[in-house]
Amino acid sequence: MSEPAYDDQNIFAKILRGELPCHKVFEDDGTLVFMDIMPRGPGHCLVIPKNPARNILDIAPEDYARVGKTVQRMAxxxxxxxxxxxxxxxQFNESAGGQVVFHLHVHVIPRFEGVALLPPASKQGDADELKANAAKIAAAVD
Incomplete structure (x- = not known):
């Protein structure tokens, strides 16, 4: 069974084109990192490839390698x-796997002993806090 085609109108494609804003953390030739607007915890950010990829099932191996490198750096x-x-x-793939936005993305979430994550998409983050957290992470990038 073939996978559905990439939809270039998804929210992350619009962010990549500058049609929608984001709180950018990091960017290189192949990836973009920005804050999740529905964070499950402080510092929750997303790593996405710049090239179109619906999910892990269709991403070019070299693009996936770039994503992996950036995920490690952001972690x-x-x-x-x-x-x-x-x-x-x-990282989620297809609806049955929990994927909601169909542009490959990897969640990176700082964790603390004894502190549970918020449920997915349960609370919109405060814009000022997201901006401050983006700057905090950006300052820590090696």
Missing amino acids: RACKKAFAADGVTIQ
């Missing part, structure tokens, strides 16, 4: 920026 920066005890990395 280290988030842990450092928030003095976190750990980091949760999440």
